[in-house]
Amino acid sequence: MGPGDLSAALAPLPRESDPRLLVGRETFDDAGVFRLSDDLALVQTVDFFAPIVDDPYRFGRIAAANSLSDVYAMGGEPLTAMNIVGFPDKVLPLSVLTEILRGGQDAVHEAGARIVGGHTVIDEELKYGLSVTGRVHPDRILSNARARAGDLLILTKPIGSGILATAGKAGALSADQDEALYHAMSALNADAARVAVELGARCATDVTGFGLLGHALHIARASDATLRIAHADVPLLPGTREALVAGFTTGGAKRNADFVSALTDWGDTGPDVRALLTDPQTSGGLLIALPPPAAKAFCARVATAVVIGRVTARGSGPHLALD
Ligand code: CO
Ligand code: CO
Numbered sequence: 001m002g003p004g005d006l007s008a009a010l011a012p013l014p015r016e017s018d019p020r021l022l023v024g025r026e027t028f029d030d031a032g033v034f035r036l037s038d039d040l041a042l043v044q045t046v047d048f049f050a051p052i053v054d055d056p057y058r059f060g061r062i063a064a065a066n067s068l069s070d071v072y073a074m075g076g077e078p079l080t081a082m083n084i085v086g087f088p089d090k091v092l093p094l095s096v097l098t099e100i101l102r103g104g105q106d107a108v109h110e111a112g113a114r115i116v117g118g119h120t121v122i123d124e125e126l127k128y129g130l131s132v133t134g135r136v137h138p139d140r141i142l143s144n145a146r147a148r149a150g151d152l153l154i155l156t157k158p159i160g161s162g163i164l165a166t167a168g169k170a171g172a173l174s175a176d177q178d179e180a181l182y183h184a185m186s187a188l189n190a191d192a193a194r195v196a197v198e199l200g201a202r203c204a205t206d207v208t209g210f211g212l213l214g215h216a217l218h219i220a221r222a223s224d225a226t227l228r229i230a231h232a233d234v235p236l237l238p239g240t241r242e243a244l245v246a247g248f249t250t251g252g253a254k255r256n257a258d259f260v261s262a263l264t265d266w267g268d269t270g271p272d273v274r275a276l277l278t279d280p281q282t283s284g285g286l287l288i289a290l291p292p293p294a295a296k297a298f299c300a301r302v303a304t305a306v307v308i309g310r311v312t313a314r315g316s317g318p319h320l321a322l323d
Helices: 003-010 056-072 094-110 161-169 175-186 190-198 211-223 240-245 251-261 271-277 292-301
Strands: 021-023 032-037 040-049 077-087 114-122 127-136 152-155 203-206 225-229 286-290 306-313 320-322
Touching (some): 003 251, 040 056, 056 077, 056 094, 056 127, 056 203, 077 094, 190 286, 292 306
Parallel strands (some): 077 114
Antiparallel strands (some): 203 286
């Protein structure tokens, strides 16, 4: 679902009010955070989706990296995970499910966490994901709500996975492009999160289904700031531009663009830039706000990190602006 629809569906429900609930749904954050003691809080999240690549092992690995990412986006350390499966048992052999679960388990083990169970239903369309539980120190949570004017914005993975996955399903990617896409989507955000916390970061999210601008907007609104994105500095996965020109796109990009448009100053950008920056990502990188010295230190330690913009005071201006 698009972010606007989700907000509308949740609006009539009463908000949770409990002093132990450190991060709830108000800030559009990646995971809920619940305080257990002064130095320990629980991080909980869930995500699942239909296959975006044909290979079942790779799908499992990508889905798990994506689910683990929401714990990393809160500054947390994953501990346990539960599988969630919708499986078309009349259409696919059980060996496919085994390979999906093997891919998921390998990613969870790489994260230093354990699979502790799960739940499976018969479904017309295959779906897989995980609910991940982690821990974080209550004083070191990475929230959407703590970007400050003067911070630089860092992105830790290139974007374009929505466009490329669509092209890949049509057989339109080279072997190298396909490998680069898989490598990016299956890479854990563990190092990026650890370094961000070590450098004193307070604000981060991961870039997934709402696209770079959709997730940037969540930070801008929760922090009441303007995020200025230097669009030419945003890194793209290999082949993204060619796939876009060839007409590959997703329904999610249109929904994302509708969601962000009213709150965005698009500057002099054209439709191609808008399509790239609203492309829904699977298992994307972290978007982190850090003061300039820490941002510089971060980029020196995380090889894939790129500064893509900065945070300014909003006043009555737009939440997002493209430079
Ligand atoms: Co997230
Ligand atoms: Co999420």
